[in-house]
Amino acid sequence: MVELTLPPDSRVNKNGLVYRAPEGAKKPRTFRIYRFDPDSGENPRVDSYEIDMAACGPMVLDALIKIKNEIDPTLSFRRSCREGICGSCAMNIDGVNTLACTRACEDITGSEVRIYPLPHMPVVKDLVPDLTQFYAQYAAVKPWLETRTPAPPDRERYQSKEDQEKIDRPSACILCACCSTSCPSYWWNSDRYLGPAALLAAYRWIIDSRDESTGERLDALEDPFRLYRCHTIMNCTEACPKDLNPAKAIGEIKKMMVSRQH
Amino acid sequence: MARKPLSPHLSHYRFAYTMATSILHRLTGLALSVGLIVLACWLTAVSQGEAAYQRFASGPVSALLRVLLALWLIAFVYHLANGIRHLCWDAGWGFERAQARRSARIVIVSVVIVAALLIWAFFFRGAR
Ligand code: HEM
Ligand code: SF4
Ligand code: SF4
Ligand code: FES
Numbered sequence: 001m002v003e004l005t006l007p008p009d010s011r012v013n014k015n016g017l018v019y020r021a022p023e024g025a026k027k028p029r030t031f032r033i034y035r036f037d038p039d040s041g042e043n044p045r046v047d048s049y050e051i052d053m054a055a056c057g058p059m060v061l062d063a064l065i066k067i068k069n070e071i072d073p074t075l076s077f078r079r080s081c082r083e084g085i086c087g088s089c090a091m092n093i094d095g096v097n098t099l100a101c102t103r104a105c106e107d108i109t110g111s112e113v114r115i116y117p118l119p120h121m122p123v124v125k126d127l128v129p130d131l132t133q134f135y136a137q138y139a140a141v142k143p144w145l146e147t148r149t150p151a152p153p154d155r156e157r158y159q160s161k162e163d164q165e166k167i168d169r170p171s172a173c174i175l176c177a178c179c180s181t182s183c184p185s186y187w188w189n190s191d192r193y194l195g196p197a198a199l200l201a202a203y204r205w206i207i208d209s210r211d212e213s214t215g216e217r218l219d220a221l222e223d224p225f226r227l228y229r230c231h232t233i234m235n236c237t238e239a240c241p242k243d244l245n246p247a248k249a250i251g252e253i254k255k256m257m258v259s260r261q262h
Numbered sequence: 263m264a265r266k267p268l269s270p271h272l273s274h275y276r277f278a279y280t281m282a283t284s285i286l287h288r289l290t291g292l293a294l295s296v297g298l299i300v301l302a303c304w305l306t307a308v309s310q311g312e313a314a315y316q317r318f319a320s321g322p323v324s325a326l327l328r329v330l331l332a333l334w335l336i337a338f339v340y341h342l343a344n345g346i347r348h349l350c351w352d353a354g355w356g357f358e359r360a361q362a363r364r365s366a367r368i369v370i371v372s373v374v375i376v377a378a379l380l381i382w383a384f385f386f387r388g389a390r
Contacts, residue, residue: 095276
């Protein structure tokens with residue numbers, strides 16, 4: 001359902017706590033960060049942290065870790081690899097979904113750096129969204145090899161180099177959810193529309209030359225909502241921090257839907 | 263279960279060409295649909311005899327309708343141009359980021375040119 005505004009209990013108080021830069025900071029910069037404490041009973045708010053960039057690593061994740069270590073240990077966010085491969089640190093930075101560990105503070109124009117959780121998601125705490133539904137949608141496309149013929153007894157199922165190359169890029173998805181949560185169609189219909197990340201995964205198995213349930217996979221997507229809520233807005237492809245192209249994958253699936261009818 | 267607020271979305275996401283061209287396509291689609299009805303009523307009205315013709319083919323009502331027709335033409339040209347962009351996507355072409363940005367720019371530029379030409383041809387050419 002299209003709900004342009006936030007429900008009352010989700011509205012953000014823009015004037016949260018303010019933490020000033022330490023005395024003698026050489027390069028102070030303000031980070032305005034979405035905060036939500038589930039135990040407080042209060043609405044979310046935006047806190048301002050002024051930190052000295054002269055004593056901070058280059059990436060937004062470095063700044064978050066600095067804030068957590070030195071200013072406010074209650075700040076919560078997910079991270080693990082700090083090199084753009086685990087997908088944990090996806091958030092909305094400067095209005096756009098991306099990974100905190102690969103986004104350089106320097107590249108953000110404007111004096112303040114605004115950091116919010118991934119959009120239109122239930123917030124567990126601060127920058128931590130609840131991804132339960134997102135993962136369930138991934139599982140729904142059966143992201144594994146489905147075969148009917150018995151496996152060769154003495155070797156794995158071979159694939160040509162060309163066939164492997166078709167799935168190289170889509171397989172590089174790290175399930176960070178930047179794409180799905182940037183998609184207005186997903187915002188309004190996430191209960192029924194699978195979203196770009198799950199559809200990219202579906203595509204990756206549909207075009208896998210070794211997979212033997214291509215028809216069933218397409219059947220499962222033949223639905224006005226699961227696939228066809230995509231209106232080619234292209235926000236997903238613009239957002240993907242791994243330079244993948246979910247919009248194109250969705251377009252290819254739509255084309256296959258048409259061509260298999262002939 | 264602890265309550266989980268909904269994170270900000272439309273109000274907060276940076277508005278980019280992707281969303282602008284998409285929402286404009288929907289809005290122009292709607293405007294075209296409504297406008298088509300108005301256009302049909304107008305054409306029917308002017309064909310209802312001498313007095314009705316005088317009333318709807320010139321004068322203040324007609325002036326207002328002409329402005330609306332001009333807007334409808336702009337909407338049509340945008341919807342047509344961006345519709346072609348959509349059809350290209352449906353054929354599998356133009357999904358790369360750079361291509362999508364370029365095609366958006368081409369749509370905007372051609373809308374300005376074609377709409378200006380059409381409005382000139384409809385309203386300013388000849389002795390009107
Ligand atoms: C007066 C004539 C027209 C009217 C009244 C009209 C109306 C509409 C409406 C109401 C929509 C739905 C918008 C939405 O749900 O987002 C739409 C979508 C669309 N129109 Fe038109 N339209 C007209 C002419 C055209 C033309 C000439 C083209 C071809 C270039 C075109 C191409 C499209 C396409 C491709 C879509 C689907 C976009 C999507 O996938 O979301 N339309 N139109
Ligand atoms: S192209 Fe489709 S999936 Fe991607 S943002 Fe647009 S509607 Fe969503
Ligand atoms: S397609 Fe890109 S943005 Fe979407 S989940 Fe995968 S890596 Fe993240
Ligand atoms: S910390 Fe792993 S992707 Fe950012």
